[in-house]
Amino acid sequence: MSQTLLTAKNIAHKFDYELFTNVNLEVKERESIAIVGRSGSGKSTLLHIFSTFIHPNRGEVTLLGKNIYSLSEEKTEKIRRYDLGIIFQAHYLFKGMTALDNIEIATLLANEKIDNELLERLEIRELMKQKIGELSGGQQQRVSIARVLSKKPKIIFADEPTGNLDKETAKLVMDVLLEYIERNSAGLILVTHDAEMAELCSKSFKLEQKVLKEIV
Ligand SMILES: Nc1ncnc2c1ncn2[C@@H]1O[C@H](COP(=O)(O)OP(=O)(O)OP(=O)(O)O)[C@@H](O)[C@H]1O
Numbered sequence: 001m002s003q004t005l006l007t008a009k010n011i012a013h014k015f016d017y018e019l020f021t022n023v024n025l026e027v028k029e030r031e032s033i034a035i036v037g038r039s040g041s042g043k044s045t046l047l048h049i050f051s052t053f054i055h056p057n058r059g060e061v062t063l064l065g066k067n068i069y070s071l072s073e074e075k076t077e078k079i080r081r082y083d084l085g086i087i088f089q090a091h092y093l094f095k096g097m098t099a100l101d102n103i104e105i106a107t108l109l110a111n112e113k114i115d116n117e118l119l120e121r122l123e124i125r126e127l128m129k130q131k132i133g134e135l136s137g138g139q140q141q142r143v144s145i146a147r148v149l150s151k152k153p154k155i156i157f158a159d160e161p162t163g164n165l166d167k168e169t170a171k172l173v174m175d176v177l178l179e180y181i182e183r184n185s186a187g188l189i190l191v192t193h194d195a196e197m198a199e200l201c202s203k204s205f206k207l208e209q210k211v212l213k214e215i216v
């Protein structure tokens with residue numbers, strides 16, 4: 001039986017206007033979920049709600065068996081450090097440091113080792129000694145993905161991880177993510193504007209007119 005990694009129940013949230021109501025979602029081991037929808041529909045907000053960063057106005061999120069918005073700050077911090085892989089639009093790499101240093105920080109914090117095969121796979125192994133500032137945008141993006149996967153998260157939240165990449169590199173990154181969840185019995189929730197990337201996932205949902213609906 002594959003374990004449930006995330007359950008979201010009756011989620012509603014508003015900032016200036018109501019973004020969505022009654023959002024329900026379940027993510028199991030080895031499952032990849034794509035979320036598509038127009039700019040401003042609330043996809044990034046939803047991802048932040050699923051991943052401990054925004055407390056929703058209504059509803060509950062259970063991550064790895066824990067109701068995340070009822071936990072202490074300390075316990076939330078622990079989940080973020082060991083279990084979550086966050087790939088958001090702005091990737092926070094340390095610019096003055098090398099690619100290797102950036103990845104090492106993550107592996108040290110999570111008690112993991114650097115996975116050279118992964119670096120090879122993402123075609124960034126040769127770049128490890130270079131400073132982040134010397135890398136292209138797409139190379140930086142792949143370093144940040146390597147950094148996230150190196151900590152061996154149980155569930156990955158990715159907000160347009162292939163947004164600035166050419167088609168071929170985007171496909172490569174997507175294959176690496178899907179392989180990762182398969183091998184590690186992890187889960188993936190991916191926000192994307194790219195229908196081709198969404199199709200590679202096990203399920204796709206569209207956020208439209210305040211509801212999250214499965215595309216079948
Ligand atoms: N912290 C915040 N405070 C106030 N309003 C916010 C905040 N975060 C997001 N919003 C508003 O919520 C709406 C949805 O934003 P969100 O970033 O979730 O959209 P999105 O679907 O991810 O869009 P895009 O495809 O452009 O990334 C926007 O109108 C945005 O201005």
Ligand SMILES: [Mg+2]
Pocket residue numbers: 043044045159
């Ligand atoms: Mg967004």
